[in-house]
Amino acid sequence: MITLDDVTLTYPDGDGRVTALDRVGLTGRPGTVTGITGPSGSGKSSLLAVAATLVAPDAGRVVIDGVDAVGLSAAEASRLRRTRIGIMFQQANLLPSLTALEQVQVMNELGEAGSRGRRGAVREQARELLAAVGLAGLEGRRPHQLSGGQRQRVNLARALVNQPAVLLVDEPTSALDSVAGAAVVELIVRLTAERGTATLLVTHDLEHLPQLDEAVQLVDGRVSTPAAA
Template sequence: MIRLDDATLTYPDGAGRITAVDHVSLTGKPGVVTGITGPSGSGKSSILALAATLIRPDSGHVWIGDVDAAKISRREATDLRRDRIGIVFQQSNLIASLTAREQVEVMGELGGHDERARRRLVRSHVEELLDSVGLAGQGGKRPAQLSGGQRQRVAIARALAHEPEVLLIDEPTSALDQERGAEIMELIHRLTHERNTSTLLVTHDLVHRKSLDELLTVVDGKITEHTTQHGASGASAAAAPSAS
């Protein structure tokens, strides 16, 4: 599970500071895809960066399971990302010289407290991961030989290689047409349920809304609306997201 508790983030702005995330509380529950949407500059990406432990909030808490990432060192945050968080960026960011299989296998080479165990874990289920994202038999292809949708599938498999409990995804359909985008969103939804990951997904494209279990709307750094597939909505729902 991932939980932001009253998190605030500011950036320098001339002589003062600008608030990017304003007392945000949210919970990403296991097996649930929680979408985050809002206008450009609303704070969506800053929320995702906090969740990814890439930056630390000015105040509040960022819980990854039982660890408060707002209170740990940079090195400990790096270890936390490597071991418990999977990240899919807006662009697939694949390495041009590596095959799809090698893109996933490289996740076993990131070191850590038990590097050998990590390497064994990743290599033991590379083919299963590629199959799960619809790329069975495509493991020997390099990025230039894959379509945009296939490259994004490789990126998803790579993010899941170390079996993270939290999956963070930034605009996964932005470079895809509507059909391919729908396929990627349905894939994320299925894998989240099958693997019981807590998935936060930033998106501006609500045509794929049916693939989200919950949707948070962010305006000026604040969550203004929280809707679910069951139709419950309202800012009050977002105010107490820790209830499961």
């Protein structure tokens, strides 16, 4: 589970400060996908950064899998990210020289999964994840040999490799057509339910909201009325 409790975040702005998040309260429950929508500048990116422990809020609590992340040392926050948080970025940013299988293996070795250090087990886990995201048989392809939707599937497999409790997804459909986008969102929803992750998904595509378990809207840094499809 992930809970943001009364979270406020401000940034310097000339002689003053601008409020990016204004007493935000939000809970992502295991096995569910919570959509986060809102106009540009509403605080969506700031919310993900705080949820990922990349930015510390000015006030409030961020509880991830039972751990209050606010106040952790840099090393402790880094370990929490590696072991309990998966991040699916807007752009896949795959390494051009690596195959799909190697992309996932590298992420495993950066984390602290139980199979770390056992080459055969790591490789098998990577194969299983690629199969789970619909890429069985494409393990040997490099990024230029994959479609945009397939690259996002590798991106998802990398985010899940260390069996995170929390999955943070940033605009997964922004570079995809409507069909590929809907398929990727459907996959995220299914794997979230199967793996019991608490998933927060930022999206500007309101047509995907009916696929999600719930949704909220950010307006000027505040949680507003539930988003509507």
